[in-house]
Amino acid sequence: MAATLRVCSLYPELMNIYADRGNIAVLRARCAWRGIGFELARASVGETVDAGAHDLFYMGGGQDRDQAAVARDMVATKREALHRAAARGAVVLAVCGGYQLLGAGYELGGEELPGVGLVDLRTVREPGPRLIGNCAIEADLGSGPRVIAGFENHGGRTYLGEGERPLGRVLSGHGNNGKDGFEGVHRGNVIGTYLHGPLLPKNAWLADRLIELALGVELQPLDDAMEDAAHESALSAAGL
Amino acid sequence: MASPSTALARALRGAIRATGRGGTTAPGRFLLGMEPEAIRRLGRRLAGGAVLVSATNGKTTTASMIAAVLERSGTATVRNRAGSNMHWGVATALLDAGRAPDEVGIFEVDEAWLGRIADELDPRMLVLGNLFRDQLDRYGELEGLADRWGELTAERAGRSQLVLCADDPLVADLGRDQPGVTYFGVEDHTLALPELQHAADSKHCRRCGHPYEYSAIYMGHLGHYRCPGCGRERPAPEVAAERVVLRGMSGSRVTVRTPAGRTEIELPLPGLYNVYNALGASAAALGLGAALDDARAGLAAMGAVFGRVEHIAVDGRDVAILLVKNPAGANEVLRTLTLEEGALDLWLALNDRIADGRDVSWIWDADFELLAGRVHRVTCSGTRAEEMALRLKYAGVDAPIETDRELGRSLDTALAGAADGRPLYALPTYTALLELRDLLAGRGVAPRWSE
Numbered sequence: 001m002a003a004t005l006r007v008c009s010l011y012p013e014l015m016n017i018y019a020d021r022g023n024i025a026v027l028r029a030r031c032a033w034r035g036i037g038f039e040l041a042r043a044s045v046g047e048t049v050d051a052g053a054h055d056l057f058y059m060g061g062g063q064d065r066d067q068a069a070v071a072r073d074m075v076a077t078k079r080e081a082l083h084r085a086a087a088r089g090a091v092v093l094a095v096c097g098g099y100q101l102l103g104a105g106y107e108l109g110g111e112e113l114p115g116v117g118l119v120d121l122r123t124v125r126e127p128g129p130r131l132i133g134n135c136a137i138e139a140d141l142g143s144g145p146r147v148i149a150g151f152e153n154h155g156g157r158t159y160l161g162e163g164e165r166p167l168g169r170v171l172s173g174h175g176n177n178g179k180d181g182f183e184g185v186h187r188g189n190v191i192g193t194y195l196h197g198p199l200l201p202k203n204a205w206l207a208d209r210l211i212e213l214a215l216g217v218e219l220q221p222l223d224d225a226m227e228d229a230a231h232e233s234a235l236s237a238a239g240l
Numbered sequence: 241m242a243s244p245s246t247a248l249a250r251a252l253r254g255a256i257r258a259t260g261r262g263g264t265t266a267p268g269r270f271l272l273g274m275e276p277e278a279i280r281r282l283g284r285r286l287a288g289g290a291v292l293v294s295a296t297n298g299k300t301t302t303a304s305m306i307a308a309v310l311e312r313s314g315t316a317t318v319r320n321r322a323g324s325n326m327h328w329g330v331a332t333a334l335l336d337a338g339r340a341p342d343e344v345g346i347f348e349v350d351e352a353w354l355g356r357i358a359d360e361l362d363p364r365m366l367v368l369g370n371l372f373r374d375q376l377d378r379y380g381e382l383e384g385l386a387d388r389w390g391e392l393t394a395e396r397a398g399r400s401q402l403v404l405c406a407d408d409p410l411v412a413d414l415g416r417d418q419p420g421v422t423y424f425g426v427e428d429h430t431l432a433l434p435e436l437q438h439a440a441d442s443k444h445c446r447r448c449g450h451p452y453e454y455s456a457i458y459m460g461h462l463g464h465y466r467c468p469g470c471g472r473e474r475p476a477p478e479v480a481a482e483r484v485v486l487r488g489m490s491g492s493r494v495t496v497r498t499p500a501g502r503t504e505i506e507l508p509l510p511g512l513y514n515v516y517n518a519l520g521a522s523a524a525a526l527g528l529g530a531a532l533d534d535a536r537a538g539l540a541a542m543g544a545v546f547g548r549v550e551h552i553a554v555d556g557r558d559v560a561i562l563l564v565k566n567p568a569g570a571n572e573v574l575r576t577l578t579l580e581e582g583a584l585d586l587w588l589a590l591n592d593r594i595a596d597g598r599d600v601s602w603i604w605d606a607d608f609e610l611l612a613g614r615v616h617r618v619t620c621s622g623t624r625a626e627e628m629a630l631r632l633k634y635a636g637v638d639a640p641i642e643t644d645r646e647l648g649r650s651l652d653t654a655l656a657g658a659a660d661g662r663p664l665y666a667l668p669t670y671t672a673l674l675e676l677r678d679l680l681a682g683r684g685v686a687p688r689w690s691e
Contacts, residue, residue, distance in 0.1 A: 022604030025634050063381045151599045229626040
């Protein structure tokens with residue numbers, strides 16, 4: 001296979017609070033083991049992105065102050081390119097703080113952080129504790145229902161707009177807002193989720209599915225005995 | 241005469257110790273249950289006052305070092321043990337307060353509990369080492385913790401001496417424009433890393449938001465920094481390591497400059513992180529009136545501190561125990577291990593209990609890649625053993641990786657599989673360390689850790 005997965009990591013030095021580089025490490029290794037090339041670019045504050053130059057955009061979570069700076073910059077310098085990339089089918093994976101910036105906005109401490117509007121969702125702070133803990137959801141990314149395991153830790157509550165599809169149904173944990181039983185968002189190849197842990201090491205099948213969606217290929221399985229054991233471990237931590 | 245609640249809590253501690261367990265928290269919980277203000281009351285018995293030591297990494301070791309130096313200079317100390325550093329751990333330790341004149345309380349305190357315990361103990365000194373990301377599920381974000389420490393140090397101005405690490409920008413900022421601050425830091429550029437590690441957390445100036453420029457990085461975000469935006473820079477430390485020779489697991493030799501003169505310290509604990517601990521302890525002990533030579537001799541005579549580089553012989557093999565609990569601390573342990581010759585035999589135990597942090601994400605922020613090509617054999621254990629094993633696979637560790645959640649059995653596997661005559665490096669998280677110590681004590685190869 002001569003393909004190359006071209007990944008663009010958005011604000012990696014600011015949005016990395018929950019070991020987000022683990023997600024990149026898993027994508028890189030699983031490409032390498034199959035002879036698929038892997039390129040990693042990065043785009044940070046003040047930098048534009050080339051909508052056609054990347055197959056997968058990744059953004060992780062950050063501290064409140066960093067997230068606020070990122071929100072404003074992303075709308076100013078990357079919004080249009082991300083819309084063009086999503087429209088041509090590039091995968092956008094946003095975790096935790098990155099997920100909160102995918103929609104209309106995030107109301108944080110009396111301030112409204114702008115979002116890039118790739119999907120229809122709003123995030124707000126409400127009275128009540130942070131939603132913290134192991135979490136598992138059932139999701140279908142076009143290859144049948146599968147389970148995603150992870151850890152969530154968010155103060156914001158996210159509400160999807162009417163007609164917007166969640167990533168999955170909560171099997172264990174809080175999900176988007178602790179009320180409606182859904183987690184994340186999924187429109188086309190744009191995926192947002194609160195599950196870190198990091199996400200892809202705990203769910204190698206999801207890493208492979210994202211590579212397939214990004215490149216339009218079908219992957220051959222790898223020896224995933226250790227990956228499967230780690231997935232099971234994360235599931236049992238979530239009580240499944 | 242002890243109050244009824246103190247007497248009962250002491251009796252409970254005696255009963256727990258008689259069963260062979262540590263008894264570092266239950267008596268304090270019991271005491272605080274009966275008497276919520278017990279810490280305030282018992283703290284007043286410390287005629288020499290209280291010193292609180294906090295940091296993400298190094299508080300147990302630093303507190304032990306301060307106590308070792310003070311005891312050498314003839315000052316009696318009371319302190320909490322075995323890393324039991326929340327409210328009840330301090331309360332348990334205070335059961336011993338008031339037994340000697342001029343006694344000083346040396347308490348390591350959990351980062352999140354520092355404000356509350358400072359309010360209760362009215363400490364004469366705060367020793368603050370570093371802030372790294374750690375247990376985000378429990379502490380929240382680092383910035384929030386730094387804000388709370390900022391409020392505390394402002395409120396304690398003039399009442400507590402501050403001993404602060406100059407090399408950690410988050411910690412150094414706590415002493416800006418404050419009276420009675422002693423800074424400590426490293427000033428040996430031969431130790432500088434080529435770039436910021438992934439585990440660096442405080443990379444931006446809190447005053448103006450610009451990224452710091454570093455002329456030297458020693459570990460994580462600790463180093464010599466300057467903000468190009470507002471000009472804020474690392475304060476010049478009064479206690480500084482001018483020259484450091486690291487000798488792998490056997491320790492280091494440090495030339496320290498202090499207001500009381502220069503000295504050479506032969507530190508028997510490994511790694512630059514322990515050099516930082518020794519500098520903080522020296523600055524604190526000198527500030528408490530110890531002589532420089534007591535600091536030198538006290539640090540040179542440091543034995544193992546609970547789970548922080550202990551050596552225990554098990555089945556004729558040297559087992560070196562090094563606690564790992566967050567990315568920055570784990571990186572320093574890994575960096576120290578890579579200074580050893582030959583391929584390493586490792587036992588890693590990853591637990592996710594509340595005291596470890598329920599979220600095990602942090603293993604992906606630690607640089608386990610340092611182990612690639614350096615491992616003979618590794619056994620993973622603990623409640624999340626499989627995820628530790630997977631981390632090593634993606635770090636490029638190509639040696640055999642065994643996985644067994646059961647601690648004792650996995651340790652036996654690791655001991656049996658290690659190369660002849662080579663040490664086994666045991667890297668447990670906090671609660672795995674407690675279990676390991678219980679296990680080894682049960683086998684009669686290590687003492688109970690309450691002493």
